[in-house]
Amino acid sequence: MPLGPVARDTSLDLPPGPRRKEDVVLDVRGLVKAYDDAVVLNGIDLTVAEHEVVTLIGSSGSGKSTLLRCAGVLEPISDGQILLDDRDISDPRIDADAVRARFGVVFQAYNLFPHMTVLDNVMLAPRVVHGVPPKEARARAEALLARVGLADKAGAYPDRLSGGQQQRAAIARAIAVEPRVLLLDEITSALDPELVGEVLGLVRELASGGATILMATHEMGFAKQVADHVVFLDQGVVCEEGPPAQVLGEPTRPRTQEFLRRVIDAGRL
Amino acid sequence: MSPEQPTPLELSRRRLRAGRSRRSTLTALVSTLVFAAVLYLGVTNAPGWPRTQATFLSPQVAWDSLPRILEGLWLNIRVLAVAAVCTLVLALVLAVLRTLRGPVWLPLRLLATGYVDLFRGVPLIVLLYLVGFGVPALRFTDSRINPVILGTVALVLTYAAYVSEVFRAGIDSVHPSQRLGARSLGLSYGQSMKLVVLPQAVRRVTPPLLNDFVAMQKDVGLISLLGPLDAVRAAQIASQSSFNFTPYVVAALLFVLLSVPTARLADWATARAAQREQSGAAL
Numbered sequence A: 001m002p003l004g005p006v007a008r009d010t011s012l013d014l015p016p017g018p019r020r021k022e023d024v025v026l027d028v029r030g031l032v033k034a035y036d037d038a039v040v041l042n043g044i045d046l047t048v049a050e051h052e053v054v055t056l057i058g059s060s061g062s063g064k065s066t067l068l069r070c071a072g073v074l075e076p077i078s079d080g081q082i083l084l085d086d087r088d089i090s091d092p093r094i095d096a097d098a099v100r101a102r103f104g105v106v107f108q109a110y111n112l113f114p115h116m117t118v119l120d121n122v123m124l125a126p127r128v129v130h131g132v133p134p135k136e137a138r139a140r141a142e143a144l145l146a147r148v149g150l151a152d153k154a155g156a157y158p159d160r161l162s163g164g165q166q167q168r169a170a171i172a173r174a175i176a177v178e179p180r181v182l183l184l185d186e187i188t189s190a191l192d193p194e195l196v197g198e199v200l201g202l203v204r205e206l207a208s209g210g211a212t213i214l215m216a217t218h219e220m221g222f223a224k225q226v227a228d229h230v231v232f233l234d235q236g237v238v239c240e241e242g243p244p245a246q247v248l249g250e251p252t253r254p255r256t257q258e259f260l261r262r263v264i265d266a267g268r269l
Numbered sequence B: 001m002s003p004e005q006p007t008p009l010e011l012s013r014r015r016l017r018a019g020r021s022r023r024s025t026l027t028a029l030v031s032t033l034v035f036a037a038v039l040y041l042g043v044t045n046a047p048g049w050p051r052t053q054a055t056f057l058s059p060q061v062a063w064d065s066l067p068r069i070l071e072g073l074w075l076n077i078r079v080l081a082v083a084a085v086c087t088l089v090l091a092l093v094l095a096v097l098r099t100l101r102g103p104v105w106l107p108l109r110l111l112a113t114g115y116v117d118l119f120r121g122v123p124l125i126v127l128l129y130l131v132g133f134g135v136p137a138l139r140f141t142d143s144r145i146n147p148v149i150l151g152t153v154a155l156v157l158t159y160a161a162y163v164s165e166v167f168r169a170g171i172d173s174v175h176p177s178q179r180l181g182a183r184s185l186g187l188s189y190g191q192s193m194k195l196v197v198l199p200q201a202v203r204r205v206t207p208p209l210l211n212d213f214v215a216m217q218k219d220v221g222l223i224s225l226l227g228p229l230d231a232v233r234a235a236q237i238a239s240q241s242s243f244n245f246t247p248y249v250v251a252a253l254l255f256v257l258l259s260v261p262t263a264r265l266a267d268w269a270t271a272r273a274a275q276r277e278q279s280g281a282a283l
């Protein structure tokens, strides 16, 4: 069967599964994103339900970061629709700043603001965007830092932290605004291998605490254990999706099989 | 091996290093002395030296002109302070205007770009004449406009164009994910600019800004062209009445003295910035 990147064969899609429609928090419908002439995302359908962890996998350049940026209203989209709690957030008339404040985002690197202490980084959005009084914001930020194991680093500047500590602080900052959805973009791929565990451990904790997470990752082992749903992106379309055991264990599409073979060869599964 | 008890190998290496550094200190000392001696002998043996010494380096004339020149310098310092602050503010506004995107801002953006192109191109001396003599000719007020103010305005107009480019480079050098990170938290464009981008940009451009400040410190002397009694003008008057150039040398030395602390500060800021860069940019 030919596997064009554009024509998406829906006959192979899995049934919706146990997720119920009213639980859907983030609903991406027919999302298209093009830069000038290059079509990066070509009709993505994707849902993230309440308390669910959805992981995006796919080779470099498949559009994972672009999808996360579009979902977080950090970039205008070319076509399609994105709904957050049934509200169309791709509508140009919405207050984009207010919508962004409902997402927590962590990127691969350069998340923290280097001219502020870790505590000030975590306190910034609650104070400036959500109008939390300084005292309360500080108390909450300190509690959050303690929760991610960085209580003693509150007064330090980011460049004094290890890469893993920086990413944990960035996660603390992202959850300080009590986001509806956490968008995590390969948050461990810039880290030394021995630091990956501490950051993923924190994500695992958040997931079991009921956070709603959409994350791009290269860590297949982590996806296998923690994800409720895995989406394999290939050349801007969803090539295969389903429970981790199925997509990562018995993939049906040749592209997925090939991708996973390369991942296994690289020792990542 | 404890650090207090170095091995014989390390001890011998330390002796070698100490000897080497003694030798290079000695070399530097000798070469400096030789250079100074050659320069001194060369200048003092020049045929015109006695005459030059009398017209440029007369202690008596220097001493007599010093109070007036110092008084003039105080005016320069005040102009400098006001001009520096105004330049920073205007330059920051221009730089931010030039970063704005979107059709609504187009007129402001074009205006800021045009301003920078214009005032970077006009020589300061020409601008001083244009503002100093052109603005009074417009007769906005009946009374005479203070030339000190006009000189300060010309200085600010020119320097703001330069300094805004420095600021703009600083804004551009802030990593794009910092902006994206700020926006992802829900901060508005203005808030991300004010709280995230500008503080980092200003930190980065502090060394070049201090260099521009040094340049401005001496360019304040140009306001004398419009007539106010600043250090240069005082030196000119003293020189004309004594038929001697020594007052200019006095003024020059005072300007140098004024700029040395800033120059050292700029060096220090540069070194510190380099050190920060090296200690690892934040992940």
Ligand SMILES: Nc1ncnc2c1ncn2[C@@H]1O[C@H](COP(=O)(O)OP(=O)(O)OP(=O)(O)O)[C@@H](O)[C@H]1O
Binding pocket: A035, A038, A040, A058, A059, A060, A061, A062, A063, A064, A065, A066, A067, A186
């Ligand atoms: N601002 C942009 N302008 C033009 N093209 C872009 C832009 N951002 C991304 N792209 C292109 O979009 C495609 C997808 O990029 P994206 O960063 O989303 O991939 P990714 O799946 O996150 O890859 P990686 O695993 O390497 O992070 C790439 O081909 C990239 O060149």
Ligand SMILES: [Mg+2]
Binding pocket: A064, A065, A066, A185, A186
């Ligand atoms: Mg990416």
